Amino acid sequence: MKPFVYERARDAAQAVAALVADPDAVFLGGGTNLVDHMRLGVASPDRVVDVTRLPFDRIEQLADGRVCIGANVRNSELAAHRLIRTRYPMLSQALLAGASGQLRNMATTAGNLMQRTRCVYFQNVTTPCNKRQPGSGCSAIGGYTRYHAILGASEHCIAVHPSDMAVAMSALDARVVVLGPSGERRIPLVDFHRLPGDEPERDTVLRHGELITAVELPALPVAAHSLYRKVRDRRSFAFALVSVAAALDVRGGTIADVRIAFGGVAHKPWRATRAEEILRGTDATPEQFERAADTELAAARSQPGNAFKVKMLRNTLVAALQELAGAA
Amino acid sequence: MTASHFALLVDANVDVQYRCPVYKRFTAAGAPSSLERMAELYGMDSLHVVVNGARYDLEGVDSRTTLLDLIRERLHLTGSKKGCDHGQCGACTVLVNGRRINACLSLALTHDGDAITTIEGLAGGDTLHPVEAAFLEHDGFQCGYCTPGQICSAAGMLDEARQGQPSYVTDDADHVELTDAEIRERMSGNLCRCGAYVNIVAAIRDAARPAHGS
Incomplete structure (x- = not known):
C-alpha cells in the first residue's frame, strides 16, 4: 500500500476543505471497499480523511413525513430500523441482501453509494480498464461478462454498480444531500450515479471535495x-x-x-x-x-x-x- | 533488538507502550523534529485502544496498518487470523465496541478510543464463552484456522439477534428466532474450507439457547 497521511475530520466543513486543498485526498467511511482498493493498488490516495466520527449517525423522521438517513448510519442499523422496515421494506431487504453481517456493521450509507464496481478487470491492476485507467481499453468486452451490464453500457465500459441499497433508494426517489465548498445541494438518487458513456472513470456526478451528509427518503406511501x-x-x-x-x-x-x-x-x-x-x-x-x-x-x-x-x-x-x- | 530499543518498549507510566524504533531514530536525529512533520511525511500517528480489557497507548503507528495487522504483529495476539485479507472469509473477525467486523479491512488508526475483543478475550478467565464451549462440544472445526473468526462472529451475531436485528431470511422481525436457516444466513461472512458447517451450525444453535444467554 502506498504511504498516505491519515487525518480525522473535526467537522464537515474542515473535511471538505481538506479535500479541496488536495486533489489526491479521499474521504474514508467504513473502508470496506476503499481499504481493499488501496491494498490492491486500484486506489492510491496520498491523504485519507476519516469522516466516520462526524455526527451524521441518525435516522430521523421529519415533520413532513420525509425520513433523513445520516451518511454515517451503518448498513446494519439502517436495515434494522423500525421506520425503514415498516415504511420502506424494500430498502431493509436490499441492505440485508448485501454483503455479510460483519461488512454491514462497517459499511456506511454514504460509503455504500460510493462503492465501486466489482468488475474483475477493474480490480486487477494488470489488465486494461477504462474505468481505472482511462483510454487503456475494456478487458470485459470479449472477456468474462457473467456479472456485467445489459442496460445502458457503452463501448468503453460494461461494468455494473454493485450496491443493493442504492437500487432500493433509486426506486424510492431518494435524494442525496451533499456539502461542497460552495454550500449544500440535493441530488436525486436516480441522477447521482452515471452511465459510463465515454467517461467510465466517473461513477457519480459528485465533484471532488463534495461530502455526502445524508440521504432523504420521501414519505411515499406506496413504499410500505x-x-x-x-x-x-x-x-x-x-x-x-x-x-x-x-x-x-x-x-x-x-x-x-x-x-x-x-x-x-x-x-x-x-x-x-x-x-x-x-x-x-x-x-x-x-x-x-x-x-x-x-x-x-x-x-x-x-x-x-x-x-x-x-x-x-x-x-x-x-x-x-x-x-x-x-x-x- | 538493542537495549535502547527494548527500553522504549517499557514505560512505567502506562500499561503498555510501544514505540517504533524508526520513528524514534528520526526524532532523535534532530531534523525533521516536529511530530506533525513526521506524521505528515511518514503517515504515522498515536493510537489508544483497549484490547481484551488492557489499555494500549501506541505511538508511531503506520497509517497503512490494518486493525488485524496491529493486533497480530504489534500486540502479538495471533488468535485472529488472516485468511483472504479482503473481507471475504471472516477469519479476521473481531468485536469492536461489541460489534463484529472484518479487522483486515479496517485501518488501525480509525479505532482510537475503541474497545476491541479478540478470541483471546472472549473467555472470562478459565470460564469459556458459551460459543467457545459449544464449539468444543459439537466439534465445530477441523483444522481450526477459521475458528477464532467463526467464534467471534457467532458471539457478535447472537447479540445482534438478541437485539432483534433482522436478516434477509427473517419473516417476522419482531420475533427473531434463530433457525438453522437464520444461522446460516447470519454466518455467511465466515467461510470454513474444511466444511465443518454442519457442526458449526449445531454449536451456534446450542449457544443460542436461553440457558446459554449472557
Missing part, C-alpha cells in the same frame, strides 16, 4: 408495500446477477402506483420508468407485468457471457410484481 428480490450464484454473501426493487399499490384490481428499479444490470441502479408508465392505471395481471418487463428490456444489449440475464430479469420482475399483487 414493497420488496427486494435478488438472484445470485449462491444464496448469501454474493453480488447480484440481477435484482429487482418493486413497490405496488393495487386498488380494485387496478395499479394505482408503482415503483421499480433493477440492480446488477447497469452502471447505475436502473430505474425502470418505461415499465412504471405502462403499469400505472392498468390491471394488475401477469400479462401486464410481462408487457411492462418486455418494454423496459427492449433496450437490453447482452454480452456472450450474460445473455441469460435478460430473461432472468424479466422473470424476476414479473415474479416480484405477482408476489406484491398477490399479497395486496
Whole structure:
C-alpha cells in the first residue's frame, strides 16, 4: 500500500476543505471497499480523511413525513430500523441482501453509494480498464461478462454498480444531500450515479471535495408495500446477477402506483420508468407485468457471457410484481 | 533488538507502550523534529485502544496498518487470523465496541478510543464463552484456522439477534428466532474450507439457547 497521511475530520466543513486543498485526498467511511482498493493498488490516495466520527449517525423522521438517513448510519442499523422496515421494506431487504453481517456493521450509507464496481478487470491492476485507467481499453468486452451490464453500457465500459441499497433508494426517489465548498445541494438518487458513456472513470456526478451528509427518503406511501428480490450464484454473501426493487399499490384490481428499479444490470441502479408508465392505471395481471418487463428490456444489449440475464430479469420482475399483487 | 530499543518498549507510566524504533531514530536525529512533520511525511500517528480489557497507548503507528495487522504483529495476539485479507472469509473477525467486523479491512488508526475483543478475550478467565464451549462440544472445526473468526462472529451475531436485528431470511422481525436457516444466513461472512458447517451450525444453535444467554 502506498504511504498516505491519515487525518480525522473535526467537522464537515474542515473535511471538505481538506479535500479541496488536495486533489489526491479521499474521504474514508467504513473502508470496506476503499481499504481493499488501496491494498490492491486500484486506489492510491496520498491523504485519507476519516469522516466516520462526524455526527451524521441518525435516522430521523421529519415533520413532513420525509425520513433523513445520516451518511454515517451503518448498513446494519439502517436495515434494522423500525421506520425503514415498516415504511420502506424494500430498502431493509436490499441492505440485508448485501454483503455479510460483519461488512454491514462497517459499511456506511454514504460509503455504500460510493462503492465501486466489482468488475474483475477493474480490480486487477494488470489488465486494461477504462474505468481505472482511462483510454487503456475494456478487458470485459470479449472477456468474462457473467456479472456485467445489459442496460445502458457503452463501448468503453460494461461494468455494473454493485450496491443493493442504492437500487432500493433509486426506486424510492431518494435524494442525496451533499456539502461542497460552495454550500449544500440535493441530488436525486436516480441522477447521482452515471452511465459510463465515454467517461467510465466517473461513477457519480459528485465533484471532488463534495461530502455526502445524508440521504432523504420521501414519505411515499406506496413504499410500505414493497420488496427486494435478488438472484445470485449462491444464496448469501454474493453480488447480484440481477435484482429487482418493486413497490405496488393495487386498488380494485387496478395499479394505482408503482415503483421499480433493477440492480446488477447497469452502471447505475436502473430505474425502470418505461415499465412504471405502462403499469400505472392498468390491471394488475401477469400479462401486464410481462408487457411492462418486455418494454423496459427492449433496450437490453447482452454480452456472450450474460445473455441469460435478460430473461432472468424479466422473470424476476414479473415474479416480484405477482408476489406484491398477490399479497395486496 | 538493542537495549535502547527494548527500553522504549517499557514505560512505567502506562500499561503498555510501544514505540517504533524508526520513528524514534528520526526524532532523535534532530531534523525533521516536529511530530506533525513526521506524521505528515511518514503517515504515522498515536493510537489508544483497549484490547481484551488492557489499555494500549501506541505511538508511531503506520497509517497503512490494518486493525488485524496491529493486533497480530504489534500486540502479538495471533488468535485472529488472516485468511483472504479482503473481507471475504471472516477469519479476521473481531468485536469492536461489541460489534463484529472484518479487522483486515479496517485501518488501525480509525479505532482510537475503541474497545476491541479478540478470541483471546472472549473467555472470562478459565470460564469459556458459551460459543467457545459449544464449539468444543459439537466439534465445530477441523483444522481450526477459521475458528477464532467463526467464534467471534457467532458471539457478535447472537447479540445482534438478541437485539432483534433482522436478516434477509427473517419473516417476522419482531420475533427473531434463530433457525438453522437464520444461522446460516447470519454466518455467511465466515467461510470454513474444511466444511465443518454442519457442526458449526449445531454449536451456534446450542449457544443460542436461553440457558446459554449472557
